[in-house]
Structures are given as C-alpha cells and as structure tokens.
Amino acid sequence: SAPWINPPCACQPERMSGGSMAMGARSKHHPKSLALRCYCYAASHRSLTLLVWGLAALVVLLNFHLLVTHGKDDQSGRPREIHRAILRELEVVEEERFQVTPARSRRNPRAVRRKGEHTKPLSVVDEFLDESSAVHDMFFPEPRTAIDPVHGGNDSMYFYHPGRVWLDTDGKPIQAHGGGVLYDERTETYFWYGENKDGKTYKAHSKGADRVDIVGVSCYSSKDLWAWKNEGVVLRGEKKNVTHDLHVSNVLERPKVIYNDRTGKYVMWMHIDDANYTKASVGVAVSDSPTGPFSYLYSKRPHDCESRDMTIFKDDNGKAYLIYSSEDNSELHIGQLTDDYLDVTDDMRRFLIAQHREAPSLFKFDGTYYMITSGCTGWAPNTALAHAATSVMGPWETLGSPCVGGNDIFRSTTFFSQSTFVLPLRGLRGSFIFMADRWNPSDLRDSRYVWLPLTVGGVPDEAADYSFMFPLWSRVSIYWHRRWRLPEGWTDS
Structure with a gap:
C-alpha cells in the first residue's frame, strides 16, 4: 500500500x-x-517529518554547493588561496571622511536671495552638480592633477585616480563617455569606444537637457588598460543632412562594439535620439576593423518599443543580446540579436518592471549573469543596484547595492558616477573593472571617468525574491579607492 x-x-x-x-x-x-x-x-x-527535514537539508546542501562552486580553483589549477592573495589589494575597504553639510558656496548670497533661489539647504548632490560650488571642485580636480601615462613619473605609473582628468598618449583628455571596451583576440588589444563630447554644452531649449552636438564615437587602443592611444573618431556626426540620424543636432549615446566571429565584422550599437529624446531608438553601424571607419546602417525602435539607455552583451556561445530601458524608462527589456548582430529577433523579455532603472551593464561569471543598473535621475548620481540571473533572458533578481567603502554619501551616489560597462579582467578570475561616468552637466566635455575594481564572491546583502532566504547568488562588490592599480602580473595570474 x-x-x-x-x-x-x-x-x-x-x-x-x-x-x-x-x-x-x-x-x-x-x-x-x-x-x-x-x-x-x-x-x-x-x-x-523526516521528509520535510530531508528537503530542508537538501536545499542547504545545494546552496552550499553553489557557494563552493563559485569559489573553486580556476582551470589553471592554482589554489583559491593564491588567487585571493592576488586580489587582496583590490578588495581593501577604503573609507572616506566627507562632511555631510555642504561646503560654503562661492555664489553671492545677495544674488541668491534676490533671485529667490534655494528656499531649503542644498543637498550634497545639488552642490556636486553646481559648478560654482566648492563641493563641485572636490569631485572634478584641476587638470594639473591629470593621469598622464607619458609624463606621469614612475611613482604614478599604472595607477587609476577616479575622477581625475585622464590623458591619452598624445597628452589630450580622453573623450570616450558612456562607452565600453572590446578585447580583440586577433590583435590582443583592448579598444575603448565612447561618446566624444568635445564641444560646447548648451540647452536646445529652456526646459531641455544639457547637451553637446554630436561629434561622433571615439576609439582608443591599449595593451595594459592604462595607457590609451587615440585611434580617432570612428563614427562621425553629420553636419549637412538634417534628416540624418547622426546630424549634429541629434543625440548619440552609449556606443558599444562586439565582434561577430561568423561574419568577421565589428558591430556597433548605440542610443539614437532627437534633442527632445522623443525618437527613443537604437542605431547600428558596422566595420571591417576595430579602428573603423564604421558605416552607419539604420535606426529603429526594437520590438516596437522605446529604447534609451542601452548596452549589448555577447555570450560565451556567440549569441548576442540588446538590453535597453523602455516604457519611459520604467522597465528594462532584453532581446536576442540575429546571427549577424545587425538586428534584433522577435524574442524579448521585460524585467525590473516599474523599477525605473537605466544604464545597464551586463557581465557573466561561473555561468551566472550579473548586471549593474542606475536609477533615473538625469545627470544627478544615484544608488546603483546589482542584479543576477541563471539565464540571460531572466528572470532577474535584485541583490542590493554593490558599493563598498567610501561612506554613506559615496555609496548612495555610486561614488558620484553612473555605470556604463563592466570589463572582465582576463588574468584574474572573478575580477572585473567597473566603468562609470562622473557627469559634469555644466561642461559635459569635462565629465570624468570612475574606474574601480569589481569582484564576485561572498553572500549578498539582500535575499533574492525567490530564494527562500537562501543565498543563491554571490555578492557583487565595487570597492572605492582614491588611487589603485591592478596587481603586478595580472595578465598571466
């Protein structure tokens, strides 16, 4: 029976x-x-009773197995302890002493009262965005403190200084905002693509967003991720044809490039819009070389949906995906690209619905997909969130803020920056570089880069929605440093 x-x-x-x-x-x-x-x-x-306890034990063992799997030795057979020793320098928790009360503004208080401005004290973020504020200068150091790979001296070699001006090998400020990095297997070279904002900042109309006319997409090359050679503008804006997507009066943002192994083409996707952000489309360009020139093909609304902040992601199996903010930035969509990467397929999923997230940056580790997003607050910085999924198409779950160190203000503003890309470090398993922009809306060409170490490991701060309070995901951690560099020998560690 x-x-x-x-x-x-x-x-x-x-x-x-x-x-x-x-x-x-x-x-x-x-x-x-x-x-x-x-x-x-x-x-x-x-x-x-035995069955219930047995199932509970099975769940515990499964989660323990997942945590152990995340901590297994890499394929080279090197012990986990050695790997952790290499990363210890990157994972130092560096605190910041920051006065919560904003520093005194240099603006004339009489003029402020006469204009009826600021009936309540300005927040730190308000002061950060105000170019006349002393707080603003703290986060946009003078050009004389620039990162200079040619004339920096031995004591500053290979050190990243988040927020400082970053010079290329010609001694000029790097112009690659909202961008991403492609590692080219054929040339064993890194290529950094981004928006060239080397123009005057202005408003298209009184209520419009701060903008710069389209210059184009810049490309820089590097062997060590620190000294970057300017390869020029590989996709240029259009000056004459006012009907062209790339006419200087329009918007080109967040360009990303991936290589198609089947066609041998380098494919660029980007956010294309008009000055009022009503076009809400993606654009596609293609080239035979990572240094261009790229030929612009077309723009469209993917899956007949609005698309603003976006990125693309190439998986280990060669399949590629478009991730974009949609429905007035209230939710994110993800869809698979066609085999040639020149269009989207009909396969699309909606996620983080009604969460109002943008600036997606997707990466993968140990078979799990992770993503960093920001809130939707215009040029103002806000709190980043990390997300995870076992399938790139979801479901996606939120892990909480990934920011470590600094202080409460730093963490709540993602170190006064916004995510744009997460770059895997080829020699350090489970380690990445978090790439972000520190926007300067009053002078967009002077926006700065915030590159920080990102690691995957440990238990997240928040339990996922469907994890039954068990840590199914590893924690994503972005560590604040005023100055840091990659460990010696990271490329072959």
Missing part, C-alpha cells in the same frame, strides 16, 4: 452505517487492530 495514504486511525471515532458511534465496540473486540492503526498513524507522521 502507498505510504502517503493513511487509513482511518482507530484512535478516532468512526461512524457505522447506522450512524452510531462504534469506538467502544471496536476497542473492545479489536485491540490488535487499534494498536496497528495507531502505529501506522505515528509512523506516517514520522515519515512526513
């Missing part, structure tokens, strides 16, 4: 066909049957 089907226990009253209670009769005439039935009842309950 099936162990899950319990016969009526003789310990409980039974009704005879006539409706009379037969407990006394059964107890008097069938004592062995009563004992047997009570024994079966108790045994079935013990089995159910």
